[in-house]
Amino acid sequence: MSRLRTSSVAGVLAALILVAQGATPERVAGRYVLEGEHEVGSELVLQRGGQFAYMLSYGAADYTARGKWHVAGETVVLDTRPPTEPPFKLVRSLPLHTPDIRVWVTTKKGTPVPRLEVVLTTEKGDASATTDRDGMAIFPAASAAKSVIIRMPVYNKDSGAIALKELDTDITFVMNPEAIATVPFHGEMLKIEGDTLEMLYWDKTKPMVYRRQK
Incomplete structure (x- = not known):
């Protein structure tokens, strides 16, 4: 005492x-x-x-x-x-001939990032999907993409609206953990x-x- x-x-x-x-x-x-x-x-x-x-x-x-x-x-x-880079950086966008739009998210080392919320805006409006274990969010029968927002719920952070090319259907982003945390x-x-x-x-x-x- x-x-x-x-x-x-x-x-x-x-x-x-x-x-x-x-x-x-x-x-x-x-x-x-x-x-x-x-x-x-x-x-x-x-x-x-x-x-x-x-x-x-x-x-x-x-x-x-x-x-x-x-x-x-x-x-x-x-x-x-x-941070010197944004939370999510667009690194590849291709006009592949597919019946859907696919958004991929990886780390800088190429590791897939699952459980991210992805909101895609097209000519028909907004659609949501979650990245799977391969880091892919798929939007079936989607076309004419205008923009995308990627959200990380755990940190309550998102990328903001990122403009896309309308003809591109295979889109890849790299996540920057430093900018998120x-x-x-x-x-x-x-x-x-x-x-x-x-x-x-x-x-x-x-x-x-x-x-x-x-």
């Missing part, structure tokens, strides 16, 4: 010192771990050189972010370095409260609390 009291007092004293001295990059830099959240694991590392690394795992989704950070008043501000912090402000940081990015009504590790 005395050890718990000592640890608690030390934490309070550290917080009071930070408040009294004011927030500076040197005092704020460090490793912070999310606390008080069930089924969520997350940490934020603020490096002394002004770079940060962030990760969050929830269910089947693993999010990451890297970029720059700085102190503004009593807040830490995060700006993510954006990257958290796009842009001027994201985390409130400094003693030895913790409060983040509102995921829920504007309830801050997620990250505590600095010794």
